[in-house]
Amino acid sequence: MKGEVYSHLEKSIRPYIDLVDTLRSVGIQKDLALPTIAVIGDQSSGKSSVLEALSGIALPRGTGIVTRCPLELRLKKVPGVKWKAVLTYNKKTGPVRASRLAQSTHDEEKIEFEEPSLVEKNVAAAQNELAGRGVGISDELITLEIMSPDMCDLTLIDLPGITRVPVEGQPEDIGKQIKRLIMKYIRKDETVNLVVVPCNTDIATTEALKMAQEVDPKGIRTIAILTKPDLIDKGTEKTVLAIVDNRVIPLHKGYIMVKCRGQQQIDDDISLEDASEMESSFFQNHDYFRYLLEENKATVKCLAVKLTQDLVDHIKKSLPQLQEEIKNKLWNVKRELKDCEDGPPEDLEGAKEFLIKTLNRFNQQIKALESGELLNEKTLFAQLRAEFKKWNDHLDSTKTSFNNTTELSQKNRGRELLGFSNYKLFEKILQDHVAKLKAPAIDLLNVIKDIIIKQFTDVVSECFRNYHVLQDTIMDKINNIQLTQLEKAEKRISEQFKMEHRIYTQDPIYLKILKEITNETFSEKELPVFDKKCNYKHMLEAYYEIVVQRLADQLPLMVSFYMLQETAQILSTDVMKLLEKPDVHELLSENSDVSRRRKELRARLNRLTADKNQSTHSGDGPKVRGHSDRGGRDGPPRGANAELT
Known part of the structure; x- marks a missing residue:
């Protein structure tokens, strides 16, 4: 035909x-x-x-x-x-x-x-x-x-x-x-x-x-x-x-x-x-x-x-x-394959030196993660910032107007004559309102803990992908450290809310917020005239605004410090103590599927660096070129990229 x-x-x-x-x-x-x-x-x-x-x-x-x-x-x-x-x-x-x-x-x-x-x-x-x-x-x-x-x-x-x-x-x-x-x-x-x-x-x-x-x-x-x-x-x-x-x-x-x-x-x-x-x-x-x-x-x-x-x-x-995809994948495959092929030496000194390099590389990754330098599909700090924004949004949503305070003050009058203020009522309303924020604060802590553990786990998987004993050992350390840090952070949050039980702020700060809420201008000497039950609504709103501003920053700082900064520092120190273990070869035991992974990576490498005679076309059209690997371990291999021209 x-x-x-x-x-x-x-x-x-x-x-x-x-x-x-x-x-x-x-x-x-x-x-x-x-x-x-x-x-x-x-x-x-x-x-x-x-x-x-x-x-x-x-x-x-x-x-x-x-x-x-x-x-x-x-x-x-x-x-x-x-x-x-x-x-x-x-x-x-x-x-x-x-x-x-x-x-x-x-x-x-x-x-x-x-x-x-x-x-x-x-x-x-x-x-x-x-x-x-x-x-x-x-x-x-x-x-x-x-x-x-x-x-x-x-x-x-x-x-x-x-x-x-x-x-x-x-x-x-x-x-x-x-x-x-x-x-x-x-x-x-x-x-x-x-x-x-x-x-x-x-x-x-x-x-x-x-x-x-x-x-x-x-x-x-x-x-x-x-x-x-x-x-x-x-x-x-x-x-x-x-x-x-x-x-x-x-x-x-x-x-x-x-x-x-x-x-x-x-x-x-x-x-x-x-x-x-x-x-x-x-x-x-x-x-x-x-x-x-x-x-x-x-x-x-x-x-x-x-x-x-x-x-x-x-x-x-x-x-x-x-x-661009071929370049990136070729680089990643060569790096992964190099990791697979560069197994630990047989002699003890060589194995120990290999372990030192491996642990140092892990600590560098953790430090980069903690400082915000390590970028991945979804950067750690981008995830934390998103959760902290949710916390801030929740705080804003609790700024309910205190319209029913006049009615409450009448129901909870003490022995004072009509027209006199009741500061204890003012305190109680605020204390009850702020106390409701503790449970969401603990929820925030647990969410951040899970995010950080996931990011640390990814670094462990990348740095020790071939060594299951090291993976398990370091993951145990991460979980134990995070558990301790979680307890410390929970204690610190509880202390924060105990402190918030005491109604306090600097006079100039309170006066500034009060002026913003009431749109009235008066001095500190004139402020006592403002002390009327009909004005409790504005006074309560002003103080609660200060609490919200305080907690909006204080909680993220607290959680980040205990769960990320201190965890990274403690982990880096604990990891290096593994060098004191007598059986280095046991720590560097390879996974049983490493050979299978090597085979898969080599197959991918062959696909991405296809023979030039097969992949070069005549005429002025595009070409795909595969070159030998002359690059380093830590960056894109120079001359090793697959190019389309």
């Missing part, structure tokens, strides 16, 4: 698509998301026909779930070569087939063939091996690379069709399984979602479009393909045109209508070239859809051009971020 679509764009697009294909070939998608086009659609939406028209090859067809594994289609226009395909996937353990070529890894299956008619058979066989014979699905990716002078330059991933009702032999949750697999791809910001929707269905009820809207509510990275325009009911043409014109469910990338081969045309051996001519004739002669040709919103040819350009634009837009 001859591919339908010919290249309509400049030759410079190929390097960008090859760049992402190369990165995916070395498995870098396991470490970071790559720009791609994911094709989704409900069952019987015409998805297979669209892919067939784009690629010029017959994919598995039939009823029920036909695409049972993610299928990555890499279409390459290569002038002057014979049609060729390469099918690759990670195979399950089983008999070796004679058609298999030499494997690049112990579990990779790679099949080359030069007959387009073998595509359907080989894809079906790969799906059977990965998902089992029948109707099951698998997350394992199958890659089909096709090179031909008649091919369009495009890479996309075909995903299983969405089903609602399981058929015989399918698990009851097959619909959920498929949606989970689809979501795995389409939720990523790096993915352009190609949604296939039949013209003869209500677009608003299409499950595929609903899923695309769920992850891309503004329609920024979604394209919709309208299929089967010849099957719509007469009289509904204007409704369909409203959809294509983006007036029903707006999509930033818009809609394109196509008419692919139907089953009858396939049965009649209508070639893809003839089907393309029939498609053009259909739109040219259609009373309503004719103008879509002028707008480049119809035919598979227009679709191929748009998809290729959209993919290249998406890749170009993603390159700076992709470059």
Whole structure:
């Protein structure tokens, strides 16, 4: 079969698509998301026909779930070569087939063939091996690379069709399984979602479009393909045109209508070239859809051009971020791998020196954490400040007006004659009001304790990830120190509230706040005239404002001092006492899974520093370069970054 679509764009697009294909070939998608086009659609939406028209090859067809594994289609226009395909996937353990070529890894299956008619058979066989014979699905990716002078330059991933009702032999949750697999791809910001929707269905009820809207509510990275325009009911043409014109469910990338081969045309051996001519004739002669040709919103040819350009634009837009992510991940992996490979020496002196360096590094991290220099996903001080703000907001919320004080003073009159003040009542009202703040203050203390322990635990995990004995020993120290500090802080908070039981503030401070509340100006000599029960409301509010201001700062300072500053200082001292232990090698016992971690990190390193011969593209397009590690332990490795240029 001859591919339908010919290249309509400049030759410079190929390097960008090859760049992402190369990165995916070395498995870098396991470490970071790559720009791609994911094709989704409900069952019987015409998805297979669209892919067939784009690629010029017959994919598995039939009823029920036909695409049972993610299928990555890499279409390459290569002038002057014979049609060729390469099918690759990670195979399950089983008999070796004679058609298999030499494997690049112990579990990779790679099949080359030069007959387009073998595509359907080989894809079906790969799906059977990965998902089992029948109707099951698998997350394992199958890659089909096709090179031909008649091919369009495009890479996309075909995903299983969405089903609602399981058929015989399918698990009851097959619909959920498929949606989970689809979501795995389409939720990523790096993915352009190609949604296939039949013209003869209500677009608003299409499950595929609903899923695309769920992850891309503004329609920024979604394209919709309208299929089967010849099957719509007469009289509904204007409704369909409203959809294509983006007036029903707006999509930033818009809609394109196509008419692919139907089953009858396939049965009649209508070639893809003839089907393309029939498609053009259909739109040219259609009373309503004719103008879509002028707008480049119809035919598979227009679709191929748009998809290729959209993919290249998406890749170009993603390159700076992709470059930065590769740099950061490469640096982190090399640092982690260095930590794994630099195990403790066998001799006692060497092991002790290694332990000193390890503990010093931990203490430096703790000091940086305590001083606010250690930055992570959510800085410690940012979390503490957020909790302290909640405390301040709570204090502000308790500034209730003391409107009922006059009534209270009448109910609680002593033997004084009418008109005389009752200072004890004034004290009691304030004491009761302030006492209610103690429980929230203790709550604040416990919240801060949990945050600090979590941050300290993260540092322990990072510094001693390979040494479970050290981890357990130091975590015990952290928990014991925090328990002691918690008791000290609780005692100090209790003392603070005992002191608050005594109603006191400096006269100038009280007078200043009282003036602000009453908007009256008077001297200290005139203030006794103000001492009337009708003015108790303002006097109470003024003093409580002073209490709030005092506690708003005092509690955070107190909690930070005991739970963070003192804890860090005590911990740093206690940690170094571990050097006095006789059995240093026991402290440095490695975790049993360190070898597994080393293997995983080395695999990630290989992916991120892919061989230059494989990842460098000809021409003026982008390149990915991997270099040897000549960097230090404590900073980004110079010359070791993966670059996109």
